[in-house]
Amino acid sequence: MKKIGLFYGSTTGRTKKVAEMIQKEFDPKSLDLYNIKDVNPSDILKYENLIFGTSAWGIGDMQDDWETFIDDLAELDLSDKKIALFGLGDQIEYPESFADGLGTLYCRIQVKDNIVGFCSTEGYKYYYSAAEKDGQFIGLVIDQDKQPELTEERIKKWVTGIKKEFK
């Protein structure tokens, strides 16, 4: 598999922790981890396989550092990349905007055909999520606030799937 760049934004450290858990599921040499606040757009172009992760902050908002970076991302040509997305949220406190940051990130990626790693919405309870499209989540959704006990299993299943899709 070609090298993977994983780029995350995290305010209280939960998305960072999940990013590190995802990293552990790959050969350590095959995945580089970046906090999006320290990234130049050219860092993203170094990789054929990309993973982007954000938490949700308010209706439709991504994590702050992604909000700052997103216009630069939209300028990049990602047409020959494989992209997998993950998002954190809290389905009990924010059931009407659950994991919305992930939905916004998806919206801002120009070439949707290259996005892999859609997931079932089974096992989550919420009224609305911008991360849901045609009955599926458009990436891995993690609720580290209310369902941390399910995180490891969710990550393992998702990573097994994206390994087959990545270049």
Ligand SMILES: Cc1cc2nc3c(=O)[nH]c(=O)nc-3n(C[C@H](O)[C@H](O)[C@H](O)COP(=O)(O)O)c2cc1C
């Ligand atoms: C002020 C505030 C607003 C939030 N808004 C949402 C939201 O709209 N939807 C959601 O699913 N989670 C929301 N959350 C929950 C965070 O996304 C969740 O705690 C996440 O794990 C934080 O990850 P981070 O520390 O990596 O940024 C919110 C949390 C706070 C404190």
